[in-house]
Amino acid sequence: MATPSGIKYAVHLITTHFGDLVAVNKPKSFSLPHSVYAYNCKVCECLLRRGPLTLQATVRFTELTSSQVKNCLLVLIQHNCVQAFVLEQSVEHGDAAKVNTEYIALFDNIFHRWRFPKFLTIVSQNLDKQCIDLLEALLQHGRLTLKQMSDRAKSSQNEGNFFRIPCLLSISSIYTKVTLLLERRDDVILDSVQEAIIKLLNARFIERCPASEPVLTNPTKQELNARKRAAKSGKILEEQETLEQRVVEAAAPPEALRFLLLTQTEPAAEGKGETSSPTVTPGEKRKHDALESEYGATDEQVVLWRANFEEFIRRLRHKACIENVKTRLDDGAVTVLKAMLEATRSAEKKVKTENSGQLIFNMLAIYF
Incomplete structure (x- = not known):
């Protein structure tokens, strides 16, 4: 509240x-x-x-x-x-x-x-300038499609750039040459934008936008009575979700689609060259296609993307925990805590996680 x-x-x-x-x-x-x-x-x-x-x-x-x-x-x-x-x-x-x-x-x-500058700092410490520019665009505009991000990159490339074309050419030859140069440049820009998006997705810094209007159903009287009886008997100890949390959870994309970008590296007519991020097997690809068809947009050019606030808050929280341990204990304890947080990061399903996931002692050696 x-x-x-x-x-x-x-x-x-x-x-x-x-x-x-x-x-x-x-x-x-x-x-x-x-x-x-x-x-x-x-x-x-x-x-x-x-x-x-x-x-x-x-x-x-x-x-x-x-x-x-x-x-x-x-x-x-x-x-x-x-x-x-x-x-x-x-x-x-x-x-x-x-x-x-x-x-x-x-x-x-x-x-x-008000934390947007901190989010940009986190990306600048982990990724390249192209990724920083894309995240800055998403923070500035809220939501963008792949096409909008590519167009934005093209407009920035156009500033002060000129093509060098021989003067002794006919008008039609100049038009043809300029068209080819523009197409090649657009392909290069699109590839660089897709590469930057994949880096941001792998780091969980951006995600697909939520559903436009998720459906919530009010609990029936029987369900409410059952919850009250369970609460009295001590079976339910967790805090009840707020309406805002329920709406956000219902609107979130399926986990299989949330950080997935399907890219086309060759013309669609050839029927090959389709890649994805993260890498998926053919069976998983069919599952993703079914989810995309059920969820809505299937064309990557119209899928909306936004910054993933949860990941940035998670990283800021981890940083605060590490700084707290650093002031109280030695560097060895800091190293162990970093390894534990990195090893159990996938188990954190919510931003406000009280405890990390369980970890076998021998697994810590992988992160040293």
Whole structure:
């Protein structure tokens, strides 16, 4: 549950990143420039203070027009600050289920925005400049497709670059030569972008974007009663998930697709040259194809990618743990802790993990 001071700071971050022309408590008659960025803060604060809302409820509480609220929600979703979800109300047998699309502000993601410089520093310490540029673009624009990232790289390459072509050529020859040079350059840029994306994926620094509208079902009365009985008997000791956590978990892509990029190294007509990251066997490839077909987009050019905040927070947490041990104990203890965290990293399914996975003592030798 976000505290009032936390909400105030989150609103400040949205205001700072999306413009200063914000009027949160002004009446509808107040004249304000017609810019979508002028209303993002108002919509975001409304969702933070009131919780998940439908489009109609957001329009009513913010006193903005439906078009203004839609545009604000699109921008906030693009920058991973808001997630849409479908809440399926449980009804009696025989009745049609009531389905409502609601929007929830992602408090943690908004807070991560002030950590963006730290995220870039982590990548700069592990990968090359091309990877840094791609991550910076994703942090700046929220979500991008492979084509958008390639186009961005092409535009940066175009600045100050000129082709050297002999003057004694016909117009048609010059056109043909320029076309060939542009095609070759575009292929080189696309390959370099794909290579950088694969590096970022292997390091878990970026991921596929979540589903646009995951479906959540409210528990039935029988399920609620069963949970209460189990809690009283001491069978359930873990903390109950918040609605935000449930929405994020439901929207997350399947693990087999989350960090997968299928690339085409040769023309599709030849029927070969398809590679992927990470490397998969033919059987796994068929499984990935089935998941992609079920999940949505199958064309890598239109799949949206974003920064994986979880991995960056995990690395920052590991760094803090190591620094804490370093101040208390010796370098040997630091080396052992680093090895343990690296060996059990795959077992960390959530960012807020209290304990690392179990590890056999002999396995530590692999990481020394």
